[in-house]
Amino acid sequence: MQRTAVVTGGGTGIGKAVARELVEADFQVLIVGRRPAPLAEVAAELGSSVDTLALDVADPIALAAAEFPERVDVLVNSAGGNTDIGRERAPDGDLIGLRDSWLANLTANLLSAMLTTERLRPSLAEDGRVITIGSIAAQYGAAGYGAAKAGVEAWNAELAFTLGAAGITANVVSPGLTEDTEFFRGRLSEQRRATLIGRTANKRAGLSVDVAAVVGFLASPASRHVTGQVLHVNGGAHLGG
Numbered sequence: 422m423q424r425t426a427v428v429t430g431g432g433t434g435i436g437k438a439v440a441r442e443l444v445e446a447d448f449q450v451l452i453v454g455r456r457p458a459p460l461a462e463v464a465a466e467l468g469s470s471v472d473t474l475a476l477d478v479a480d481p482i483a484l485a486a487a488e489f490p491e492r493v494d495v496l497v498n499s500a501g502g503n504t505d506i507g508r509e510r511a512p513d514g515d516l517i518g519l520r521d522s523w524l525a526n527l528t529a530n531l532l533s534a535m536l537t538t539e540r541l542r543p544s545l546a547e548d549g550r551v552i553t554i555g556s557i558a559a560q561y562g563a564a565g566y567g568a569a570k571a572g573v574e575a576w577n578a579e580l581a582f583t584l585g586a587a588g589i590t591a592n593v594v595s596p597g598l599t600e601d602t603e604f605f606r607g608r609l610s611e612q613r614r615a616t617l618i619g620r621t622a623n624k625r626a627g628l629s630v631d632v633a634a635v636v637g638f639l640a641s642p643a644s645r646h647v648t649g650q651v652l653h654v655n656g657g658a659h660l661g662g
């Protein structure tokens with residue numbers, strides 16, 4: 422039987438590279454994102470092994486109503502990003518603005534992954550996989566975004582035990598700077614880029630294929646005893662523990 426994968430955020434960046442990796446591993450892949458256009462482009466590029474679903478995965482009502490495959494072997498939660506990028510910083514003392522900024526990051530990164538996983542939980546195949554894209558920001562701050570990604574790690578730790586008896590694994594893949602994505606919205610300065618690369622052991626920026634390769638391993642039968650973990654893909658910029 423052909424295995425089925427759902428990849429949120431599959432229209433661009435890391436999610437798109439993951440979709441390609443899973444198509445190459447013979448999955449039928451449903452890619453999910455809010456904008457139909459990037460999804461359609463990926464489907465045109467990768468062919469009939471890809472289906473698309475335009476959906477906001479942070480919206481519980483839309484999630485509940487959406488149609489997903491009856492059986493899901495692999496769920497990859499890649500939708501997310503730092504919602505502070507491109508948004509005006511709340512002035513000091515503006516607690517409502519600050520709360521809104523944190524809520525936006527928590528919703529986009531932590532609640533979206535948790536809600537999508539809960540929506541698909543009844544459909545997860547025995548020996549299935551839940552893989553969520555975290556971030557090196559979980560270790561280094563970045564305000565609400567870092568807190569949201571740290572929350573993803575804590576949620577994943579519990580999820581591994583919730584799903585473990587069914588042979589389903591739950592892991593976080595945590596990238597550092599990853600180029601060829603829309604993450605920075607074109608706002609990464611040369612100076613900041615050089616600083617981030619300078620923190621790596623291998624003195625290079627990551628690419629979405631570097632992250633997708635690790636997701637590909639986790640999606641494979643060979644990874645069955647790896648669960649509850651955070652796998653770091655950052656060129657050594659954070660030495661994971």
Ligand SMILES: NC(=O)c1ccc[n+]([C@@H]2O[C@H](COP(=O)([O-])OP(=O)(O)OC[C@H]3O[C@@H](n4cnc5c(N)ncnc54)[C@H](OP(=O)(O)O)[C@@H]3O)[C@@H](O)[C@H]2O)c1
Pocket residue numbers: 429430431432433434435436453454455456457459476477478479480499500501502503529530533554555556557595596597598599600602603604605
């Ligand atoms: N690039 C990096 O340096 C880096 C580093 C560490 C971690 N990450 C993480 O990697 C993941 C993938 O990001 P990326 O780097 O590939 O950036 P990206 O190109 O901006 O990809 C994010 C994708 O998520 C989708 N998305 C966002 N919110 C969504 C929602 N509520 N519902 C459905 N789809 C949603 C976006 O499409 P729509 O806008 O059309 O919905 C987009 O396709 C994110 O979780 C990010 O935090 C990235």
